[in-house]
Amino acid sequence: MRAETPVAAELSAVAPARRWARERLTEAGVEQDRLDMLVLLVSELVTNAVAHADPPVVLRVDVDHERTRVEVTDGAREVPVLKHPPPTALGGRGVMFVDRLASAWGTTPEEGAAVKAVWFELRHDDVPADLARFAR
Structure with a gap:
């Protein structure tokens, strides 16, 4: 599943972007134990973009069987x-x-109106080190 949505370049756009991401990730079948963490990380990327970057801001999610x-x-x-x-x-x-x-996370250059993409991936079989101690 791949989806994208434009995000207004203002802090008030963070909550709607977070809701949009939660809906898309739920539709894609992301497990509940990963959903909240993904939405938190979406919120962090969107907040940084609208607080520190220039428009246009676009949020994309891509879910496959691995990540x-x-x-x-x-x-x-x-x-x-x-x-x-x-x-x-x-x-x-x-x-x-x-x-x-x-x-994993990083940045990549973009072409057109957008200059860069900031991205992260969460593998479906990965338990982040900071959360592993709570998984027991």
Whole structure:
């Protein structure tokens, strides 16, 4: 299953994008134990795009038998940076969540109006290291 939707370049668009992703992932048969984590990571990518990037912003989901891939394209050249903020910081943890919970993530150049895609994948047979200790 592949689907995409445009996202308004404003923070108020994050919740509708999250709902859209949950609906598509549910339709694709993503298991409930993975669904909430995927929606959290979608929220982080979309939030970064609308807060720090330039339009157009597009959210894509692609689910196959091996993995779920999520991409958010935007018009900014700056790529996200993995940070390790102190516990007192109010933000800066989005990419860290993606890095720790996804099977893989990165950025790729795009052509046309969008300049880059920020993406993550979650393999269906993968248990992220940070969650493995809770799986017992």
